[in-house]
Amino acid sequence: MTLKRNLFLAGAIVVGSAGLAQADMAATAINDLNVRAGPGPQYPSLGIATRGSQAILDGCIQGSRWCRVDVNGVRGWVYAEYLQVQQGGSSVIVEQHQVDLGVPVVTYETTASVAPDPAPGDELLGPVGSVEAISPPETVTTYVQTNPAQTVRLRGDVVVGAALPGDVTFQEIPDYQYRYVRINDRPVLVDPATRRIVYVYD
Numbered sequence: 001m002t003l004k005r006n007l008f009l010a011g012a013i014v015v016g017s018a019g020l021a022q023a024d025m026a027a028t029a030i031n032d033l034n035v036r037a038g039p040g041p042q043y044p045s046l047g048i049a050t051r052g053s054q055a056i057l058d059g060c061i062q063g064s065r066w067c068r069v070d071v072n073g074v075r076g077w078v079y080a081e082y083l084q085v086q087q088g089g090s091s092v093i094v095e096q097h098q099v100d101l102g103v104p105v106v107t108y109e110t111t112a113s114v115a116p117d118p119a120p121g122d123e124l125l126g127p128v129g130s131v132e133a134i135s136p137p138e139t140v141t142t143y144v145q146t147n148p149a150q151t152v153r154l155r156g157d158v159v160v161g162a163a164l165p166g167d168v169t170f171q172e173i174p175d176y177q178y179r180y181v182r183i184n185d186r187p188v189l190v191d192p193a194t195r196r197i198v199y200v201y202d
Contacts, residue, residue, distance in 0.1 A: 025056065025057040025085060025101075026055070027085050028052065028053070028054060028055070028083070028084050028091075029052065029078070029082060029083065030051060030084050031082045031160060032050050032051050032200075033048065033053075033159075034047075035047050035048070035049050035074065035076035035077070038077055039064060039068075042155075046074055046076045049078070055069040055083070056070040057103065058070065058075070058104065059105055060103050060106065061105070061107065065079055066078070066080065067080045067083060067094060067106075069083070077108075079095075081094075081095040081161070082159070083095075085101060087100075087101060131197075131198055132198070134189065134198045134199050143173055143180075144187050144189075144201065147171070149181060149187075152168055152184075154168075154184060158186050158200055159197065160197050160198060161197060162197050163196050163197075164196070164197070166195070168181060168195075169181070170190055170192060177191075178198060183197075
């Protein structure tokens, strides 16, 4: 488990009373996650929790995809769709089972400005959606490594499922259904039909 810490604190947490009586809920990251200072991609990252990292789930905002976790002693916010917990001997995604898991409800109050507005020309990655993650063959990885593309700068988390703006162009890969683009210096594979990221290279 890796978590790079940044010294940044903003906002205040209020935990609902329903969560105070709950035992600690253990969760596992199913993807590399940005742990953010607040419940949204506009908040600065406190670090990265790698796939398989163990976390204590404090609770989630009602009607939101954001949950607060404690990873290696640092508390921050992550997407609920990338957290799983054990239920009845099976692993289930937190976002889909918040109610039946009895996940506590937490709220967030902003107490400071945490990020500047996007600069002119900066675009945001679209909302994260459900996609089937892939494992590209070695030939595709070699192609990506030997054909570097110019990077596209976008605000937001470069994660599997994120949608790319309509004006971002993709590079074709010979004999392969997915396309290639470099977002914020990170090569990613994209489903051209949905414009969603299906794989992110380290």
